[in-house]
Amino acid sequence: MKFKKLGNSGLILSDLTLGTMLYGEESSRSTPPEIAKKQIDFYLDRGGNHIDTADVYANGRSEEILGQALLGKRHRTIIATKVRFPRGQGPNDSGLSRHHIIQEVHASLRRLSSDYIDIYYMHCWDPITPIEESLRAFDDLLTAGKVRYIGVSNFKAWQVMKAQGVSELNGYTKFVAGQYQYSLIKRDIEYEFKDLFESEGIGLLPWGPLGGGFLSGKYRSDQKPTDEGRIATTGEETEEAWKRRDTTQNWKILEEVQKIAQNREVSSAQIAIAWLRSQDWVSSVILGARTFEQLEDNMKSADINLTLKEQKDLNKASELPELYPYRMMDVYGQRFL
Secondary structure, three states, rough: OOEEEEEOOEEEEEEEEEEEOEOOOOOOOOOOOHHHHHHHHHHHHHHEEEEEOOOOOOHHHHHHHHHHHHOOOHOEEEEEEEOOOOOOOOOOOOOOHHHHHHHHHHHHHHHHHOOOEEEEEEEEOOOOOOOOHHHHHHHHHHHHHHHHEEEEEOOHHHHHHHHHHHHHHOOOOOOOOEEEEOOOOOOHHHOOHHHHHHEEEOOOEOOOOOOOOHOOOOOOOOOOOOOHHHHHOOOOOOOOOOOHHHHHHHHHHHHHHHHHHHOOOHHHHHHHHHHHHOOOOEOOOOOOOOOHHHHHHHHHHHHHOOHHHHHHHHHHHHHOOOOOOOHHHHHHHHOOO
């Protein structure tokens, strides 16, 4: 396992993170508590130190399972969780109001059996609450020692920059972590967020590194999935929906991934994760394995360092379409005369 600094902070993370979104879900796709504990022990024994969850994962059960599994081991881990989405039926049971943030941080701490959270994320933009209110609440949690670092997820680029500006103006602690969907088949955030994160000292932690399982290579272009995988069981509105994966370019990307995987005699998933690990602005890749076997396979990517040619071939296969003004800025933006 390799380690990297998180953004503009002194916090050191393993470059593979254990994701727990499927822990405790009431579906056939869930990871039951006994397998979750086995995954956690395996991950820690292999040198991992960062585990990610959220208050809405399995309606809080993910945090509970994690908290129980880490009894006596809390000191070995960096735990991240999140706040924003509904946690009840009341009008104040969601959002990034001071009321909801304070209410939920205490609930998360109880479920995690911990007196502090290492990284606390704003899980999505709140169009109702002034960002000043949200950031002040987060800063108070930092001052109180209940939270140690803060992060952002699913904000637009201008929203992240506005938050950083408000924090700068008021002397609040800034975001040092960002969680966004990012993979060989979903590179959209490179248009804005790569420069933004590098400029603002925010480390990227990609979720969905396999595109909902697409990059594992288990799907075929001539057969719509019918198994219990994420792509087969999620609705049309989700990020992992089949209509968003079944594209000509995505199959070409997968073909390149499989070619490299075959040459190295490793799995396609390991190559897809290794590509993310090779990106300088990525601090740690979140692994969302449902089964122990999937996690075991994904963790082997820690030993794969892609060659420059392999990176170039994957970059070319997954190249983003030209958009204005990004192409123009690439061509002319560095010219001073």
